[in-house]
Amino acid sequence: MTISASPAPVATRADAAAPIRVATIGAGRIGSNHTALIARHVPGAVVAAVADPVDGAAARLAETVGAGFATTDIDDVLGSPDVDAVLITAPARSHSELVCRAAQAGKHVFCEKPMAVTLDEADRAIAAADAAGVVLQVGFNRRFAPGFAAARRAVDDGRVGTPQLLRSLTRDPGPWQADPARVPQWTIFLETLIHDFDTLCFLNPGARPVRVHAFADALVRPDAKTSGHLDTAVVTITFDNGAIATAEANFSALYGYDVRGEVFGSNGMATAGDGRTTDMTFYGAAGVEIDTARADTVLLHSAYVGELTAFVDAVRTGGAAVVGGADARTALQIALAAIRSVQTGATVEIDEVQ
Template sequence: MTSAPSVATATTPHRPNAPVRIATIGAGRIGSSHTALVARHVYGAIVTAVADPVDGAAARLADAVDAPFATTDIDEVLVSPEVDAVLITAPARSHSDLVCRAAAAGKHVFCEKPMAVTLDEADRAIAAAEAAGVVLQVGFNRRFAPGFAAARRAVDDGRVGTPQLLRSLTRDPGPWEVDPVRVPQWTIFLETLIHDFDTLCFLNPGARPVSVHAFADALIRPDAKASGHLDTAVVTITFDNGAIATAEASFSALYGYDVRGEVFGSKGMATAGDGRTTDMTFYGAAGVEIDTARRDTDLLHDAYVGELSAFADAVRTGSTAVVSGHDARTALQIALAAIRSIETGATVSIAEIA
C-alpha cells in the first residue's frame, strides 16, 4: 500500500482519453462487489482508492483489487486530485450527505440506491450535483439487465402498445436468518421495493405515478411485527396514463434470488427476469430441476457491469447519467407514499408526498 495521494481542494477536470479514476466509499458486501467489477470488467475505469471508517476494511478491499490507497478518512479521497469519481456504497442513511460532500469536492458520483430517504435529502443531493456540474448516477441496476432492457425496447418500439398492467417483484433468497432488530424500519420499501418502483417507471416511460396503496406484514418473522418489522409487501400504483402496476417483495424465497418484471399493453406483453444461473434444466427421478442464483451479485452480474460502465462513459464523455437523481427521487416518492399508506391504511396520492 502506498502513501496517501496529494491533497487538493477539488479534483481537476477529467482527462478525456484517460481512464476514470474511481474511489469506493464503503467497503461492505456491495461495495466490494462493485469495486471488483470496476477493476476487472469496466473498460475505461480504474480503482485508485477505497475509504471505509471500519478499521482494516478499506485496506483489505484495496489489496484485493490492487488499488494504491486505502483510508478510514473519507475526506482524504474527496480532496484527492487522483480521484475523478466516487462509488458511494456506504449504509443507505448516509448516501445523500455523501453525495453532497462528493459533489462539493468536484467528484462525479455513482450512488447506490436509495440516493436518499427523505425528499429534502434527495433535493439537496440533486441540487449539489447540478451546482457542481458533476455526473450523478443512481444504482438502479435492473435497467441494465438484458431482459429488462429488452422489455423497455419492446415498449419504445411500439410492440407492447400502450402499457396497461405492469408488475415487478423482488424476492430475496431464503432462508432469511437476519435479526429483525438489525433491519432499519421501512427497509422493505426504501431499500428493496425501491428497485421495483424504479422498474415500473422504467417500463412505463413518460408516465408519472398518481396514487399508491400498500399492504405489508411480518409473515416470515411474525414475532418481530410488534417492533415494526415488515418482511412481505405488495404495493399497487396508478399512473397518469391509466396504467395500473403492482410491486411485490419478500425477504425469503427458499428457491433462490427472484427478480422479475412484466409490462402488458394494448398490443402485447413483455416479461423479464429469471432466477436461473444457466439455461439447463435437469430431468431426473426426483423431478425437474434448475439451478438458481442465491446472490444478487450473481443473478445481476451483467446488470451491475452495465450500470458501472455507463457511469464511467458518462464521466469520460461528459454526457448525462442514464439513471439520474430525478429518477431516484420519483422512486423514493413512491416508497414514501407506500409507507404513509401502511401507516394510514389508505390510498395515498403522490401529490401528498411533496
C-alpha cells in the same frame, strides 16, 4: 448540512484518454462487489482508493483490487486530486450527505440506491450535483439487465402498445437469517421495493405515478412484527396514463433470488427476469431441476457491470447519467407514499407526499 455556493472544480486531467480514477466509499458486501467489477470488468476505469471508517475494511478491499491507497477518513478520498469519481456504497441513511460532500469536492458520483430517504435529502443531493456540474448516477441495476432493457425496447418500439398493467417483484433468497432488530424500519420499501418502483416507471416511460396503496406484514418473522419489522409487502400504483401497476417483495424465497418484471399493453406483453443461472434443465428420478441464483451479485452480474460502465462512459464523455437523481426521487416518492399508506390504511396521492 449546507451546500457550498462555490463547489470545488470538477476533477480533470491533461490526458483525456487516461482511465477514470474511481474511489469506493463503503467496503461492505455491495461495495466490494462494485469495486471488483470496476477493477476487472469495466474498461477505461481503475480503482484509485477505498475508504471505510471500519478499521481494516478499506485496506483489505484495496489490497484485493490493487487500489492505490486505503483510508478510514472519507475526506482523504474527497480531497485527493488523484480521484475523479466515487462509488457511494455506504449505509443507505448516509447516501445523501455523501453525495453532497462528493459533489462539493468536484467528484462525479455513482450512488447505490436509495439516493436518499427523504425528499428534502433527495433535493439537496440533486441540487449539489447540478451546482457542481458532476455526473450523478443511481444504482437501479435492473435497467441494465438484458431482459429488462429488451422489455423497455419493446415498449419504445410500440410492440407492447399503451401500457395497461405492470408488475415487478423482488424476493430475496432464503432462508432469511438476519436479526430483525438490526434491519432499519421501512427497509422493505426504501431499500428493496425501491428497485421495483423504478422498474415500473422504467417500463411505463413518460407516465407519472399519481396514487399508491400498500399492504405489508411480517410473515417471514411474525415474532418481530411488534417491533415494527416488515418483511412482506404488496403495493399498487396508478399512473396518469391509466396504467395500474403492482410491486411485491418478500425477504425469504427458499428457491433462490427472484426478480421479475412484466408490462402488458394494448398490443402485447413483455416479461423479464429469470432466476436460472444457466439454461440447463435436469430431468432425473426425483423430478425436474434447474439451478437458481442465490445472490443479486450472481443473478444481476451483467447488470452491475452495465451500470458501472455507463457511469464511467458518462464521466469520460461529459454525458448525462442513464439513471439520475430525478429518477431516484420519483422512486423514493412512491416508497414514501407506500409507507404512509401502510401507516394509515388509506390510498395516498403522490402529490400529498412532499
